[in-house]
Amino acid sequence: MNGRTMPSPRRVVFFAPCAAPGGEGLGLGSGSGSGSGIKDLGPALECVRVASAYEAAAELLAGPVEALVIELRLLRSCHLRLIEIARRAGVKVWGVGAVPPWVADGRLSGVQTTSRAELVRTLEALAGQGPAEAKDGPPKAPLAMSGVETPVSEPLLTAEELSALLGDAEQA
Amino acid sequence: MLLLADNPLSEQIAKRLAGTGASALVAVADPYDALEAMGRREFPVVVLSPTAATPSGAGEFAALCRATRRLQKNAKLYALCPPRLEMEVCELVGEALDDYFITPPSPADLRTLAEPACPVGRSESPVVSAVEPPAAIAAEPRRAGVSKVEPLSCEEFAQLASATFSRMDLEAAVAAMVAAKVKGPLEWMDESLLGENYMPLLRLPAGPAGPKADTHRLLAATEPATLDAPAKALLAALERILPALYQAAKRTEVLHHLAITDELTGAYNRRYFYHATDKVLREAAAKNLRATLLLYDIDDFKTYNDRYSYAVGDEILRETADLMRRITREHDIVARIGGDEFAVLFWDRQPPRLPDSKPPDSALVLARRFLKALHRHAFHSLGPKATGVLTISGGLASFPADGTTCRELLRKADQALKAVKRTGKKGIRIVGPLTEDAEDSRPG
Numbered sequence: 001m002n003g004r005t006m007p008s009p010r011r012v013v014f015f016a017p018c019a020a021p022g023g024e025g026l027g028l029g030s031g032s033g034s035g036s037g038i039k040d041l042g043p044a045l046e047c048v049r050v051a052s053a054y055e056a057a058a059e060l061l062a063g064p065v066e067a068l069v070i071e072l073r074l075l076r077s078c079h080l081r082l083i084e085i086a087r088r089a090g091v092k093v094w095g096v097g098a099v100p101p102w103v104a105d106g107r108l109s110g111v112q113t114t115s116r117a118e119l120v121r122t123l124e125a126l127a128g129q130g131p132a133e134a135k136d137g138p139p140k141a142p143l144a145m146s147g148v149e150t151p152v153s154e155p156l157l158t159a160e161e162l163s164a165l166l167g168d169a170e171q172a
Numbered sequence: 173m174l175l176l177a178d179n180p181l182s183e184q185i186a187k188r189l190a191g192t193g194a195s196a197l198v199a200v201a202d203p204y205d206a207l208e209a210m211g212r213r214e215f216p217v218v219v220l221s222p223t224a225a226t227p228s229g230a231g232e233f234a235a236l237c238r239a240t241r242r243l244q245k246n247a248k249l250y251a252l253c254p255p256r257l258e259m260e261v262c263e264l265v266g267e268a269l270d271d272y273f274i275t276p277p278s279p280a281d282l283r284t285l286a287e288p289a290c291p292v293g294r295s296e297s298p299v300v301s302a303v304e305p306p307a308a309i310a311a312e313p314r315r316a317g318v319s320k321v322e323p324l325s326c327e328e329f330a331q332l333a334s335a336t337f338s339r340m341d342l343e344a345a346v347a348a349m350v351a352a353k354v355k356g357p358l359e360w361m362d363e364s365l366l367g368e369n370y371m372p373l374l375r376l377p378a379g380p381a382g383p384k385a386d387t388h389r390l391l392a393a394t395e396p397a398t399l400d401a402p403a404k405a406l407l408a409a410l411e412r413i414l415p416a417l418y419q420a421a422k423r424t425e426v427l428h429h430l431a432i433t434d435e436l437t438g439a440y441n442r443r444y445f446y447h448a449t450d451k452v453l454r455e456a457a458a459k460n461l462r463a464t465l466l467l468y469d470i471d472d473f474k475t476y477n478d479r480y481s482y483a484v485g486d487e488i489l490r491e492t493a494d495l496m497r498r499i500t501r502e503h504d505i506v507a508r509i510g511g512d513e514f515a516v517l518f519w520d521r522q523p524p525r526l527p528d529s530k531p532p533d534s535a536l537v538l539a540r541r542f543l544k545a546l547h548r549h550a551f552h553s554l555g556p557k558a559t560g561v562l563t564i565s566g567g568l569a570s571f572p573a574d575g576t577t578c579r580e581l582l583r584k585a586d587q588a589l590k591a592v593k594r595t596g597k598k599g600i601r602i603v604g605p606l607t608e609d610a611e612d613s614r615p616g
Binding site: 052 | 202203204207208210211225231232235236238239240242243
């Protein structure tokens with residue numbers, strides 16, 4: 001005990017369906033979040049997967065979250081409040097997949113749509129920033145979505161792993 | 173307390189809680205408002221209504237409960253649900269919910285909602301209850317995420333599973349289990365027969381998922397009964413698992429039927445005849461009951477197969493078995509024991525009123541009736557004028573004079589049958605030397 005506060009990993013919440021077949025190898029399915037799948041990706045990043053918008057909101061409200069990744073096809077109009085909560089908490093929201101046809105222009109304001117490949121690069125960049133400072137609150141600096149150099153020699157998440165996190169390996 | 177409910181229900185609960193001592197009620201109608209409120213502070217009690225979860229559905233509500241657990245680890249988490257959603261909500265008790273109540277909540281439910289939560293690690297609670305919680309609930313300490321009442325133990329489930337030999341056995345096992353908790357007389361009945369004073373406890377669906385295809389099946393208390401929390405939990409658990417157990421019981425019944433019957437004639441098969449006859453004979457020995465075994469076959473059956481066809485032969489066997497079943501009593505055992513050979517065990521359920529009654533009397537009467545029915549029956553498969561053409565030969569053996577087991581009686585009856593064959597067929601003969609009875613049994 002030296003009195004120093006241990007840095008906590010940056011948390012990224014994935015709102016995505018349960019693991020697709022083949023995703024078991026990631027060791028998902030048990031974790032500290034109730035009903036969540038958590039993969040420990042080293043000291044820098046912690047990915048939490050939830051299968052519902054309510055649980056995603058609970059994760060945002062429970063503690064500091066770096067980013068929220070939403071499989072857009074899962075989003076229903078009655079759950080747009082989730083995005084509002086994320087926005088108020090200063091949490092980055094990244095949307096993956098096609099925008100549902102019912103979503104009118106502007107209703108996803110604040111959500112950055114991204115491709116899976118881009119998302120992998122962004123997450124790697126995020127991990128490269130190291131653990132979050134041991135304090136609550138939103139991330140200090142906005143994250144670039146592309147054009148960030150990967151500071152690690154091995155990819156943090158493979159495309160397959162990301163697909164499994166998003167629960168949709170076939171679309172990878 | 174945090175209450176998530178539609179506005180009318182919320183107002184109603186708030187009004188009724190006002191007199192229970194509960195304070196600091198935060199009522200919201202939107203699930204996200206509820207989650208945000210939970211994110212700001214801890215509540216000792218959280219009450220959620222599934223109808224307020226959007227879109228309303230079991231999966232959405234379960235997700236909302238899990239989200240609530242994530243934010244309120246120490247709170248008591250209750251659901252307030254309409255009766256139609258009880259089954260879905262009940263499944264969440266234990267993992268995602270502490271308990272649930274049916275709307276409108278009873279005064280006892282409200283007292284439970286208003287009781288202080290006393291969560292571990294917290295010294296103060298904003299809710300102060302002036303009312304003692306119900307003893308049955310207060311007696312059991314709770315842990316977050318664990319149901320206060322175990323609805324069905326492994327032993328009880330095993331007991332029910334082992335009773336799936338038939339629907340009747342299953343219903344008896346369920347009634348005994350529920351009666352132990354309800355402490356009153358119970359009865360299973362079809363819904364249409366429910367009396368005014370009966371109190372329905374379990375209602376099982378009609379159709380393929382239920383015990384009967386055409387009507388709901390009810391377990392009802394025949395006298396007014398009080399249901400405590402364990403009884404309610406048991407009933408809710410039974411309502412969930414019984415459809416599957418009934419399916420198992422129905423399958424077992426079908427398999428059992430296939431195992432003991434002859435496919436062609438619908439009569440019992442040889443294996444079952446031996447088993448059932450020996451069982452009856454043991455009972456007959458113990459209770460001094462009368463029993464007589466008839467063994468018969470169709471005279472010259474081979475010629476029907478040869479002259480007409482095997483299909484005609486099969487038809488004759490079916491019709492002969494039907495005729496025999498019609499003239500016998502329900503408890504008599506009619507079996508096809510091979511080829512065109514049939515055996516019947518006639519037995520009386522009551523001992524003879526007079527100790528010196530002749531044992532084979534009723535059997536002989538029934539056998540004669542069968543011969544007459546056979547003589548009158550038109551076997552259409554044999555042609556338009558095929559009445560009285562088909563005859564049988566049979567032998568009768570009586571318990572215990574001619575044997576005390578199925579095998580012994582069959583052997584003796586077979587001897588009598590062969591004797592009839594030797595003397596011209598077309599009749600039934602009692603074991604022993606040719607008697608007047610045997611002559612009389614031949615159709616005139």
